[in-house]
Amino acid sequence: MGAPQRPGSDHNRIVVQFRRDTADETSVHLATPRGLHAEPDTPTSPAVWAKGLTRRFGRSVAVADLDLAIAPGEFYGLLGQNGAGKTTTIKMIVGLLRPTAGTAGIGPFDTWKEPLEVKRRIGVLPEEFNLYERLTGAELLDFTAAMHGLTRTEAAERRDELLALLDLEQDAAKLVADYSRGMRKKVALAAAIIHRPSVLFLDEPFEGVDAVSARLIRRLLRGYTEQGATIVFSSHEMHLVEKLCTRIGIMEHGRLTMEDTPEGLCRRMGAETVEDAFIAAVAGVDERDGPAWLGTSPG
Numbered sequence: 001m002g003a004p005q006r007p008g009s010d011h012n013r014i015v016v017q018f019r020r021d022t023a024d025e026t027s028v029h030l031a032t033p034r035g036l037h038a039e040p041d042t043p044t045s046p047a048v049w050a051k052g053l054t055r056r057f058g059r060s061v062a063v064a065d066l067d068l069a070i071a072p073g074e075f076y077g078l079l080g081q082n083g084a085g086k087t088t089t090i091k092m093i094v095g096l097l098r099p100t101a102g103t104a105g106i107g108p109f110d111t112w113k114e115p116l117e118v119k120r121r122i123g124v125l126p127e128e129f130n131l132y133e134r135l136t137g138a139e140l141l142d143f144t145a146a147m148h149g150l151t152r153t154e155a156a157e158r159r160d161e162l163l164a165l166l167d168l169e170q171d172a173a174k175l176v177a178d179y180s181r182g183m184r185k186k187v188a189l190a191a192a193i194i195h196r197p198s199v200l201f202l203d204e205p206f207e208g209v210d211a212v213s214a215r216l217i218r219r220l221l222r223g224y225t226e227q228g229a230t231i232v233f234s235s236h237e238m239h240l241v242e243k244l245c246t247r248i249g250i251m252e253h254g255r256l257t258m259e260d261t262p263e264g265l266c267r268r269m270g271a272e273t274v275e276d277a278f279i280a281a282v283a284g285v286d287e288r289d290g291p292a293w294l295g296t297s298p299g
Contacts (some may be wrong), residue, residue, distance in 0.1 A: 001123055001248045028210055045107050046091060047072040047199050049232035052102030055088050055254075062088045064254040065102070070232065070247075076223045077245035078234045081282055085254040087127060090201050093232075094124050106199055119218075120148075123192035125185075125236075129202040133177035137168055137187045140176055148195035155194075162190040167213060181208035189217065199230045206237055219243060238275035248274070250281050257281070
């Protein structure tokens, strides 16, 4: 099935080069969440790693001497208060921000020595993202697939299945500029995953997404890790962290201060939920009331 076209649009205005189809090529389909499949580079090396990772901005230290090892197949939650260094850490690992010191990588590859090998193996959905707004949703996915070397057949199959999975079929021919924030989030996730990366980085992926779409995304991501992919997930939505993550790392002031499973974190902090455990770990229990003037009747 070809990409949906807008009435009156000149579909040839975008030149997309696909890899030539071959008869012996095996295509991997995304017909269901369980159909997603990603193979780690080696069974013994961490899927994601960092050694002494440090980033300074002038005199301010955003990330300080951070060591990290995430195994293939983990759904790893990177948590912290605003300014803890989560986004800076992710940017350095994926190659968007050069470290002041230390290094990081994906599988056997160092991000800053072998950037192309790393980029072939990752998908990234940042908290703040820019999309090609003059493309339709379908065209955006076609373009992304071509950039990753998929054949025309592979691209069309994966595009259509992802649009269906994320409930974007009816909006595939709309310009991205006309998408709501939640729709933009979903099509950006589809673009991040269409080339079947072995590691997926998600920074606040559920922000602005409605409850129905959030459930679709959770199902998709669970199926992806069940097939061997690794997900690094940063979010302030603690109930989602509790549902999705197999292990959690907590950052404070640029340092990784604690790592455990959700259940282990709750036991360590004597808490019933991940949210309570996280608050106890980073700030303790704060029982202060609000400002006194809020306790008075308005007007």
